[in-house]
Amino acid sequence: RLAKESPRKIPIPPGHTAQSLEVALRDLAEILGQQWVKFNDVPLIDGDYHAVPLSHDSYHILDPDDLVPSAVCWPADTEDVVKTVKWANKWKVPIWPISVGRNLGYGGSAPRVRGSLVLDLGRRMDRILSVDTENAVCLIEPGVQYVTLYEHLQEIGVGNDLWVDVPDLPGGSVMGNALERGVGYTPYGDHWAHHIGLEVVTPTGEVIRTGMGSMEGSECWQLFPYGYGPHQDGIFSQSNYGIVTKMGMELLPNPGGVRVFMAAFPRREDLYQAIEIIRPLMIKKIIGNVPMFRLGLQDASLYKTRDDFELDERGIVKPDSLKKVIEELKTGEWVFYAVVYGPDEITQAKYEYVKKQLGQINGTKFYQREDVPPEHYLHNYAHYTTGIPTWRELDRMKWVPNASHMFFAPVSANSGQDAERQSNMCKKRMEEYGFNCLDTFFIGTRAMHHVISFMYNRKDAEERTRALACIRALIDDCAKLGIGEYRTHLALQDQVAKTYNWNDGAIMKFNEKIKDALDPNGILQPGRSGIWPKEYRGKGFEL
Amino acid sequence: RLAKESPRKIPIPPGHTAQSLEVALRDLAEILGQQWVKFNDVPLIDGDYHAVPLSHDSYHILDPDDLVPSAVCWPADTEDVVKTVKWANKWKVPIWPISVGRNLGYGGSAPRVRGSLVLDLGRRMDRILSVDTENAVCLIEPGVQYVTLYEHLQEIGVGNDLWVDVPDLPGGSVMGNALERGVGYTPYGDHWAHHIGLEVVTPTGEVIRTGMGSMEGSECWQLFPYGYGPHQDGIFSQSNYGIVTKMGMELLPNPGGVRVFMAAFPRREDLYQAIEIIRPLMIKKIIGNVPMFRLGLQDASLYKTRDDFELDERGIVKPDSLKKVIEELKTGEWVFYAVVYGPDEITQAKYEYVKKQLGQINGTKFYQREDVPPEHYLHNYAHYTTGIPTWRELDRMKWVPNASHMFFAPVSANSGQDAERQSNMCKKRMEEYGFNCLDTFFIGTRAMHHVISFMYNRKDAEERTRALACIRALIDDCAKLGIGEYRTHLALQDQVAKTYNWNDGAIMKFNEKIKDALDPNGILQPGRSGIWPKEYRGKGFEL
Ligand SMILES: Cc1cc2nc3c(=O)[nH]c(=O)nc-3n(C[C@H](O)[C@H](O)[C@H](O)COP(=O)(O)OP(=O)(O)OC[C@H]3O[C@@H](n4cnc5c(N)ncnc54)[C@H](O)[C@@H]3O)c2cc1C
Ligand SMILES: Cc1cc2nc3c(=O)[nH]c(=O)nc-3n(C[C@H](O)[C@H](O)[C@H](O)COP(=O)(O)OP(=O)(O)OC[C@H]3O[C@@H](n4cnc5c(N)ncnc54)[C@H](O)[C@@H]3O)c2cc1C
Structure with missing residues (x-):
């Protein structure tokens, strides 16, 4: 037994x-x-x-x-x-x-x-199988965490030359996060886009290697992203089509210099103009990383708990109280963290350019590391953007007692209109349900991950139920406007999947066809991303 | 009738x-x-x-x-x-x-x-469905050629701001080339990596849209590469899983300045050191595009035909004769074309840096546009790298009478060792069969497309047969060393597919499983990339 x-x-x-x-x-x-x-x-x-x-x-x-x-x-x-x-x-x-x-x-x-x-998988399969320092790539097993990969690069003496793109918290799996298509902070912040080559166990137990790994003896498995014929990798992200046992990841070579900065904007309405200004800076890669545009209140939650604010009867931070904290922190209704990379002359020129552009917004304040006190998040940000793990985001988890957060994470165009629309809509709906809306936009080349931290006391069943109802309402609100989530909690995957409804939900029918072909017994992760194997369909498993 | x-x-x-x-x-x-x-x-x-x-x-x-x-x-x-x-x-x-x-x-x-x-598809489905100038993307149908897209951008007045990545010849389909995972010259030279969103008709006649297009009313179809759940796009490249009817493509924003240059290396052995020097320049993105490292003879074939050289009895250009032409053209055994982008100060600094690095190779000569005569290819190269189509590569098609070329296109690591090994091996084998080996390396971030133009007189059945035998031998030579092709001619797709043989050809079994699920009647492109539907398997269709 x-x-x-x-x-x-x-x-x-x-x-x-x-x-x-x-x-x-x-x-x-x-x-x-x-x-x-x-x-x-x-x-x-x-x-x-x-x-x-x-x-x-x-x-x-x-x-x-x-x-x-x-x-x-x-x-x-x-x-x-x-x-x-x-x-x-x-x-x-x-x-x-x-x-x-x-x-x-x-x-x-x-x-x-x-x-x-x-x-x-991670407990015993946690090896860093190789680090190719000349080509700046590594091959890892599931259990390799950001922090262990970082430490390994330090140990073998290349930590200054090769950086790991770390997300907010470095205890996650480099592989697990990439498979979820998670985001970090450097130019390699789109983690999935920077993996290179997979080993996968299929739901029937065959082992395949993708890309050049599908050729015996290839030395290019971690160098060239494709192989010959169909490129399979994508179907193993956010899916239930295979178990990934090895993954190549690109490492970011030290770009030879870095200048991190924060800009703070005084008014909520500044979101619109700021994103419009940032859009071309991203497409033209003047800003080199995945920068972050954050609500002042979300930024403040690193330093304060909810009880440090005056709240209205629903638990929502009162505007005047927020204003006071913002003044104290010397931030704004919105804050923007970004970095430009390169030798000093180049970062100087780029920084001046960005400053001039964002400076068009009345009252914008700029800060570099020397301008802020030691406990300021900008120092942590400087770590993230140079591949150094930090645990600072855990501070946020004191916001309410027994704090959990769910992420509500719609995709937004890099446009003032879309950002403003989403932010206002979410704020309204969340406050109606008694939650503070804590926005962060992770800005990519042409689109943003609009990640809203949904903080609730998980020991309070009523609050939990309310949080769930609110997020369900938000998913529907967004879907009506053609706004979809990039990733969601297990409990919401059926609902989110259904919002991807073009042509009568054609994509799900396609996904199911592949699922049935690869996993005839339906044993692998039934229900992940809303994809159910045939035995489970229509039997009430959906949430 | x-x-x-x-x-x-x-x-x-x-x-x-x-x-x-x-x-x-x-x-x-x-x-x-x-x-x-x-x-x-x-x-x-x-x-x-x-x-x-x-x-x-x-x-x-x-x-x-x-x-x-x-x-x-x-x-x-x-x-x-x-x-x-x-x-x-x-x-x-x-x-x-x-x-x-x-x-x-x-x-x-x-x-x-x-x-x-x-x-x-191209004849009637040749519309440019949208150009989003703010986000630098377009949505196109199959028949849109590089040259028509270029002309359209000129016409609507954004041609100076938004560039099309054109390959050697601009009469191809932007979509067809991306689906083949073809290569161009700018930072967007990996065409497949820069598509964004597909509409696909499946082999059973369903229509799906991938990425954010799978959501009704999404405005992010051409902005965010993924949707929710598995990311399907890759399986539609180099495959027979669907007919693509619409594709989003990113356009390259004018980087605000450009400096193109050529470096010429005197000795065949310089390949090794040159690639070793170029490798970090690529990973660190100091060189901003997909540069080209070309055999002097291949470069010369833009200006000369085979008969302009002294040939040995097999038809191979004699070393002394090549030397003379190289002297006349003021090139070298190898030539390197590259570009750095940005405002003048930045390109100046980058160019000086690159020059210093490559200058370590004894006898390297550098040329910019002002150093070369009007008919020099460097001027065409300046067009390619700024998104302007040119037909110059057609000049090469005069090499022999009724010239056709096949491409033999193995993937190489960005390493001197791999480049040298492949180049020497191919030269030896090709000369044995009576063909001049005409190498070009298209250099990506961590790997190269080593594209060898295989020129033959297609009206000469003996020469054709010999060419086929030679390329078949090359595929096998390479496979033994773990070197695989990124793309190949229809007649060779079965052979190349078989070289992707890791774990007893597991990838092909996987591909076939998907094929059978999506195309039960086996009607769509049987045999493409070596993937045969079940009715065709083992019935002698393979070549
Ligand atoms: C305060 C806070 C901040 C956060 N910030 C970020 C952030 O900045 N960016 C971000 O992306 N996320 C963030 N997260 C979310 C989360 O912590 C990370 O994404 C984390 O990396 C995911 O967990 P993991 O890596 O351990 O993956 P796992 O939990 O191991 O896996 C994630 C998912 O992938 C599947 N999976 C994992 N491994 C495999 C495999 N080998 N084969 C097949 N399927 C597999 C699992 O079934 C699971 O569904 C944050 C979370 C918190 C609490
Ligand atoms: C001198 C010369 C130089 C060249 N230089 C280059 C170069 O620099 N880079 C490069 O990449 N290539 C190059 N080529 C090769 C070739 O010309 C181009 O790749 C060209 O773009 C391919 O043809 P196409 O775009 O018309 O595609 P098509 O012939 O239309 O299609 C190519 C393939 O994709 C499939 N396909 C096409 N459309 C669809 C669809 N909608 N749905 C499903 N499958 C589809 C087709 O079945 C076919 O197998 C060169 C060729 C020559 C002769």
Whole structure:
């Protein structure tokens, strides 16, 4: 018998009984080794960022016991993953791979279908398989975190030359984040766009390598993004078509200089003009990174909790109170963090140019590192943009007690009109539901990830329910205007997927056709991104 | 009856007789209109670049009558494409879409399976659907050529601000070339990487839009590359999974200045050191475009024909004779064309830096436009790199009488070792078969397209056969060393696909699984990239 650590009832996957599941898992324990398979009968303790549980979504928006696995296993290598996949096909148990499981705000380590087996790939498959310093690329396994990759580059003495693009928090998996098409801060901030080559275990247990890796003995697997014939990589992002066991990632070569700065804008209406000014700076790559345009209140939440403000009866920060804090922090209704790269003469020229452009907005203030106190976020920003991990974003998690955040993350054009429209709409709807709208725009070449931190007290069931209702309303509000999310929490993936409805939802029919071809038994991550295998469709699994 | 223009026998597709085909095509003529369907009974006239025939591969390497369609049709819009696809499923006729059909060196307008119906999309679907000047993107149909897009931008008055990345010859389709993952010269030279959003008709006749286009009313279809869930685009490049009817393309904003230059290296061995020096310049984006490293002889072929040289008995240019021409042209054994972009101060600094680096190679000469006579290719290069089409590459097509070229196009690491190894190996093998090896390396961030122009007299059956045998030997030589081609001629796609053989050819099994799911009747481009639908597999269709 597998050890059970507590008396909590183990959730049973569809089509199974407690008995059949136990038989199946005992079989898996034979295959992987007893110590590498465990029932999920532990108490559901939320832990914190540094100790994310595998038992459930620690930032739960549903009941904590809703999205829970029946068991967890720890494969050692690709071969173990293949065996587990074949096992799943044999026993028809849904499986859910995670690389690290810090997908906080989008579902954490939790599976979509209750009772799935979680494959915690990261624990044993956490090797940095190679670092090619001349070509600035590496090959990694699922468990490699931003912070471990960073430390490794330091250790081997190339940390000054080759940078890792780190997102807000560096404890996530480089692979997991890229597969979710997450964003960071440097010129390589579109993580998916900067991966190069995959090894994938298909839902029926074949192993493929994409790009040049599909040729025996190629030395270009991590150098040339394509191979010959169809380029498959994209279909393995945000999907349930395969388990990625190796991934190439480009490293950013030190551009030989950097100048970080912050601009603060006094009025909420300045959003429109500022984005219009920034748009050509992005397309022309005068600003070299993925800069960040943030609501003053969101920026302030790094220094303050909600209780530091005067609130109205709904819990919304009062405008006058915000004004006071903004004055104290010397920021504005909006703040803009960006960086220009290169040797001093070049960054000087670029900075002056950007300043002149944004300076057209009345009352704009500019800050560089020497202008701000040591606790100022700009210093952290200087770290992010030079590939140095920082944990500063955790400060934000004190906003309310037992704070969780969900991200509501629509895509916006790089246009004043779209940014303003989205921001105002979200603010209105969120305040109606009693939440402060905390916007950040991550600005890409031609579009932005408009990421709204949705902060709630996860121990308060009423607040949780309200948060969920609000975000559901927002998804619908946006869809009506043709605005879609780039990524969403497990509980909302069905709804978001349905908003991608062009031509009667043709894309989902296409996705399902591929799903059925690759995963005839429907064992791999049923429901991820709203894609259900045929056995699950129309049987009430959708949320 | 459909009009027949000449008595040439019409090739019949597998599974059909002349009668059944005629019935089927008459049905199609009812659907599309009589004038939009024609039997391919015209004489096989090779024409020239400006008049590429739809009857066969005008740069044929096989017998001209080998890769020929039974008929050609001209759909007017996506709806017509859907109807044609449904027709093909009903009648089980293989179909072969082309956008413009100038895929010279890789098969021209010809289909892979004899007797296929060619869909000439470009003739009637040639609209530039939108140009978004603020965001520097456009939405185009298949028939839009580089030159027409260029002219359109001039006409609407934005030609100075927004540039088209043109490849060597601008008569190709912007879409067709991107789908082939072709290369150009500016920072947007990886054409596939700079498309943004597709509309695709699937092999069963559904219409999907990818990325944000999969949401009704989205304004971000041409702004944000991904949508929600799996990103499908890649599987439609170099594949037979769908017919693309619309594609977004990014336009390059004028970077505010440009400095083009050429460097010439005296010795063949300089290749090694030069590529080693160029490698970091690429990764660090000091050189801003996709520069070109070219054999002196290949460069000379723009000014000279083969008969201008002294040849040995096999037809190979004698080293001394080459030396003389190189002296006359003031070039070298290798020449490098590149560009740095930006305002004058920046290009000055970058150019000086590049010059200093490459200047480490003894005897390197540098040229800018003012240093060379008016007929020098550097002036054409200055056009390419600023998005201005030129026809100059046609000069090369005088090398031998009835010159065709095939491209042998392996991928190389950006490393001296790989470049030298490939170049020497190809030279040796090609000279053994009596062909001059004409190398060009198109240098990307971390890898190169090593494109070798394989020039032969297509009217000489012996020479053609020898060329084919030589290129087949090269494919095998390379595969043994783990070197693979990025793209190849129709006649060689089976062989090249087989060299992508990692894990017992796992990638092809994966490709076939997708093919069977999307195209159960196997009607769309059977054999493209070596992917055969199930009805065709193992039945001797492979070449
Ligand atoms: C305060 C805060 C700030 C944040 N800031 C950012 C930010 O700046 N940018 C950002 O992108 N995110 C951000 N996040 C969200 C999240 O923390 C990161 O995206 C994190 O990297 C995701 O978790 P992970 O990397 O551990 O991935 P995992 O949880 O391991 O995986 C993520 C998803 O991918 C799937 N998956 C993982 N590995 C594989 C595999 N090998 N094969 C197939 N499928 C797989 C999993 O099933 C899961 O659905 C933030 C979160 C918090 C709490
Ligand atoms: C002298 C010379 C120089 C050249 N230089 C270059 C160069 O610098 N760079 C380069 O990349 N190439 C070069 N080429 C090769 C070729 O001319 C170009 O790549 C050209 O753009 C391809 O032809 P096309 O655009 O008309 O595409 P098409 O012939 O229309 O299509 C190419 C392929 O894609 C498929 N296809 C086309 N449209 C669709 C669609 N809508 N849906 C599905 N499948 C489709 C077709 O079936 C075909 O297999 C050169 C050729 C010559 C002769």
